[in-house]
Amino acid sequence: MFKVGTLSWLTLTVVFSFFLLIFLYLSSKKIYIPQIREHPGVGAIIEALGRATEMGRPVSFSPGTSDLYSTKYAGDTAAALTILGYTAREAVKKGSKFIVGIAPPTVLPVAEEIVRTAYLMEGKPEEYIEEETVQFFSPNQWGFATSYIGMMHREQVAANFLFGGHAAEAMVIAESGATVGAMQVAGSTNVYQLPFFLVACDYTLIGEDEFAAAAYLSPDPVQKGTIFGQDIAKLICALLIVLGALLSTAGIDVISKLLSK
Amino acid sequence: MADILMVLISTTLILMIYTILYRENPAFRFGEHLLVGATVGHAIVYGVFQVRDLAWRKLQTGILTGDLVGIAYIIPIILGVLIYFQFSSKYRYISRVSIALMLAVGLSLSIRGLMSVNVIGQIKGAVNPITNIEGLVYMIGVICVLLYFVYEKRASDIVGPLPKIGRYLLMLTMGAYFANSIMGRLSIVIGTLNELLVAPAWYLIPVALLIVVADAMIRRKSV
Amino acid sequence: MSSVWRNVTSAILFLVSLIILVEYVWVDATLQRLTTDFNNWAVVIGAFTLGLGGYSIIVRHWRMIVKRRTLWPYSVVLLVTLFTFIATGLITGSVTSPQYNWIYSAIVMPISSTLYGMNAFFIASASYRAFRARSWEAAVLLVAAIFLMLKNAPIGGVISPILPSIGTIIWDIAGATGMRAILIGIGIGTLALGLRVIIGQEKTPLGGAD
Amino acid sequence: MSWKELLSRNYKQVIYLCLFVSLAIPLMRPIGLPVPVDKTTQDVYDRIQALQPGDVAVLGSNIGAAIYAEVYPQYIAILEHLLRKPDVKILLVDHGTEGPIFTQKALKEVNAFTRKTYGEDFVHLGFIAGGEAAVAGLSRDIKALLDVDYEGNNLEDLPMMDDVNGANDFTIVIDFTASADSQFWLNQAYAPYGTEVAFGLTAVKVPDAYAYYTAGQIFGIIESLKGAAQYEVLIGRPGIAVKGMDAQSLAHLLYIGLIFLGNVLFFTQRGRRG
Numbered sequence: 001m002f003k004v005g006t007l008s009w010l011t012l013t014v015v016f017s018f019f020l021l022i023f024l025y026l027s028s029k030k031i032y033i034p035q036i037r038e039h040p041g042v043g044a045i046i047e048a049l050g051r052a053t054e055m056g057r058p059v060s061f062s063p064g065t066s067d068l069y070s071t072k073y074a075g076d077t078a079a080a081l082t083i084l085g086y087t088a089r090e091a092v093k094k095g096s097k098f099i100v101g102i103a104p105p106t107v108l109p110v111a112e113e114i115v116r117t118a119y120l121m122e123g124k125p126e127e128y129i130e131e132e133t134v135q136f137f138s139p140n141q142w143g144f145a146t147s148y149i150g151m152m153h154r155e156q157v158a159a160n161f162l163f164g165g166h167a168a169e170a171m172v173i174a175e176s177g178a179t180v181g182a183m184q185v186a187g188s189t190n191v192y193q194l195p196f197f198l199v200a201c202d203y204t205l206i207g208e209d210e211f212a213a214a215a216y217l218s219p220d221p222v223q224k225g226t227i228f229g230q231d232i233a234k235l236i237c238a239l240l241i242v243l244g245a246l247l248s249t250a251g252i253d254v255i256s257k258l259l260s261k
Numbered sequence: 262m263a264d265i266l267m268v269l270i271s272t273t274l275i276l277m278i279y280t281i282l283y284r285e286n287p288a289f290r291f292g293e294h295l296l297v298g299a300t301v302g303h304a305i306v307y308g309v310f311q312v313r314d315l316a317w318r319k320l321q322t323g324i325l326t327g328d329l330v331g332i333a334y335i336i337p338i339i340l341g342v343l344i345y346f347q348f349s350s351k352y353r354y355i356s357r358v359s360i361a362l363m364l365a366v367g368l369s370l371s372i373r374g375l376m377s378v379n380v381i382g383q384i385k386g387a388v389n390p391i392t393n394i395e396g397l398v399y400m401i402g403v404i405c406v407l408l409y410f411v412y413e414k415r416a417s418d419i420v421g422p423l424p425k426i427g428r429y430l431l432m433l434t435m436g437a438y439f440a441n442s443i444m445g446r447l448s449i450v451i452g453t454l455n456e457l458l459v460a461p462a463w464y465l466i467p468v469a470l471l472i473v474v475a476d477a478m479i480r481r482k483s484v
Numbered sequence: 485m486s487s488v489w490r491n492v493t494s495a496i497l498f499l500v501s502l503i504i505l506v507e508y509v510w511v512d513a514t515l516q517r518l519t520t521d522f523n524n525w526a527v528v529i530g531a532f533t534l535g536l537g538g539y540s541i542i543v544r545h546w547r548m549i550v551k552r553r554t555l556w557p558y559s560v561v562l563l564v565t566l567f568t569f570i571a572t573g574l575i576t577g578s579v580t581s582p583q584y585n586w587i588y589s590a591i592v593m594p595i596s597s598t599l600y601g602m603n604a605f606f607i608a609s610a611s612y613r614a615f616r617a618r619s620w621e622a623a624v625l626l627v628a629a630i631f632l633m634l635k636n637a638p639i640g641g642v643i644s645p646i647l648p649s650i651g652t653i654i655w656d657i658a659g660a661t662g663m664r665a666i667l668i669g670i671g672i673g674t675l676a677l678g679l680r681v682i683i684g685q686e687k688t689p690l691g692g693a694d
Numbered sequence: 695m696s697w698k699e700l701l702s703r704n705y706k707q708v709i710y711l712c713l714f715v716s717l718a719i720p721l722m723r724p725i726g727l728p729v730p731v732d733k734t735t736q737d738v739y740d741r742i743q744a745l746q747p748g749d750v751a752v753l754g755s756n757i758g759a760a761i762y763a764e765v766y767p768q769y770i771a772i773l774e775h776l777l778r779k780p781d782v783k784i785l786l787v788d789h790g791t792e793g794p795i796f797t798q799k800a801l802k803e804v805n806a807f808t809r810k811t812y813g814e815d816f817v818h819l820g821f822i823a824g825g826e827a828a829v830a831g832l833s834r835d836i837k838a839l840l841d842v843d844y845e846g847n848n849l850e851d852l853p854m855m856d857d858v859n860g861a862n863d864f865t866i867v868i869d870f871t872a873s874a875d876s877q878f879w880l881n882q883a884y885a886p887y888g889t890e891v892a893f894g895l896t897a898v899k900v901p902d903a904y905a906y907y908t909a910g911q912i913f914g915i916i917e918s919l920k921g922a923a924q925y926e927v928l929i930g931r932p933g934i935a936v937k938g939m940d941a942q943s944l945a946h947l948l949y950i951g952l953i954f955l956g957n958v959l960f961f962t963q964r965g966r967r968g
Binding site for chain 2: 486489490492493494496497498499500501504505508521522523524525526527528529530531532533534535536537538539540541543555558559561562563564565566567568569570573574578579586587588589590591592593594595596597598599600601602603604605607620621622624625626627628629630631632633635636637654655656657658659660661662663664665666667668669670671672674675677678681682
């Protein structure tokens, strides 16, 4: 029989799982693909690329220093690679030189594949230079930071993008980007890096923004379905909070009683 | 005698790592590779002791006493060995079964915990009678930040400016992380300086400074 | 053969998760026994994975030495230290034996604490060169951060007691609004990712989709 | 090359030197600024002060070299306070491979082995791998998970362990960490068994935990070196943490100054160019 005190857990988990799975199914079968709003972060990427083209200076991109399979930042790196694909195509379309700096060995082949296809899709495959456009610096945090900064200064980049899982080295990279005068757009779910990105870069995607931007940009409908499923769960939580607060102000704390059942 | 040697070694290593503040160089790289070797070695030693205490011993007592639960520990030991097939691209799929069991336990335990503590716990924490201004600000505030993380197009259009307020409230939270990150990192440096600024350790500081200045001079002449 | 194994893997992933999730709400002796066993087995496999990282690092650095790649001498340093720690640990039989403790305090403690504290210096130079109130958002963040810093450091209260009190107000608002929503977001996000992995739709954590 | 040019080209090294000096001076000549006590620290002190004989206090630790400076002083102060409480049982468990090294170091530093008898008043279980599964196993049934304690003695031979077998027997749990195991204790001890949990954290982890504190899910937080200094004052044993707080204050002023200066320069330059 039921364990005491787990009824509210069961109800909420079942309700949330229902919405998450339904919209996952509907979107994967293309029955209903939710519309994701255009994220201001995407607008900032386009603005930065436009600025780079005007000034005729290159664009640099780092998809993070964490592995593709690291359980903590696997989601981050995957979202970063989706945004890499989009940024690469936009950069090639606008004709500015595009440079990608890589640290984790497992991300290298995936990133090369994404950027090579981007050049192909924009009809300029000859502009993609092997080992040049996508450069593997070093798997080690500080080795990567030093080489990435060296590249930014050498190339005098006008736009710099930092997405995916970054650690303390991001601080040094963002500062060098500012000294070079590049417009910087960053994204991360690591709440210990976010405050520094927010004040050092021109625009920063906070936590789940990164996944939403990736879902907006990616052709894969399932990403949009997952985002929408989570939206509904958050709206339910918001509703419970508003209802609970108003009712308890009126002295009826049915919501918190229900939640403790 | 041994601890004088330890102080000299640890102080030299501290100063070698601090040279990154001047530039990336061989001394820093040496210290870094030393650390990676030591920490990975430590993890392997620990892995061996854990397997012995958590499984091997239980298996032996299980076999001796015929207790089924003990004997069943042969299963995680086999799965533990299979995980090393990750390194052969041909047979990598074999290691997936061990990862599957760990993932299943890890994910379901965190779903059990987070749904109760993070979701239900925090909703109950947010549901308070609105008796004063703070109560109102907190209630509206948490709704705005929640709505900031809602991305569906129509939902975002309906809620209008609320997510924008949510983003500004998030700036306060990020300010808290900013201030606490600084206090945290400073505490670590203070811990290191507590060991560096005592005799005989700090005698090495001028030595390190001399080497750095000499290196800077030589590099400026060659440029 | 490998496709049979793949079905076994997804079956284990699904069934074990289902058992542990149902056990949370349903009282049943066998369910409880199974959950405890799966739980303790996962702990054992966790112990085996401690060696995984070691194996790949040893292979990679050994290859660097053999092929005389640039920086190969540093790989020698790494491997020598690695095997010294393994030998000391296994010979003395515990990680708090005097000898192990000695090499640990002489090497690991100084280097890692210096490396982890290094960010304080980088934040200092970035404070001067990169932390700008470029937008209203960044301005709000910087002002809030400064008040909270004056709450964290005792000097704030010494300058004037108003500073820490403003800091506390900001801290409470930040805690009750932003933090709460982020925690709820993490809870829902974990459920979403967990479900997709358990039903086999999301393959990356299993090590790629091949 | 004039001094001005040298300074502006190497501005980073100049700032690093200023930070080093602003930390070094107070460490060598402490100023002695007052250390006000936060409510989150006072709550932990009051809860331990209210412990009755026979209560069981569990200290979880994921202290490693990286968080040693911020969390180890807290661990020592709380261990000292617990040892002063007559007949309170202490169960020590580690959540990281480096944990046992610092737990043993702390036990020796407060000379626990002489003040109390091992096995009756306190037991050290050592490190258990497996993350959340380890904490869940400990809370459900210690003897099903472990046969031996850290030194290898059988759990059956330790008298204290006869009546301590799971979260239902834990009076309070304090976890000293900067990683996810604080969440594990909430998920696997507080949620299912209602065990009273508190945290000793690095500063950067405190904002996450504060929402749990205001929701009443944890009874207190020791916040980094600052919390350790306050606890040292509360138990009347000012030590390394109190000295560190003077250095924190001076360095904080330097950061605020640098941010202010940087922005003034930024806006004046932008004014000229804009």
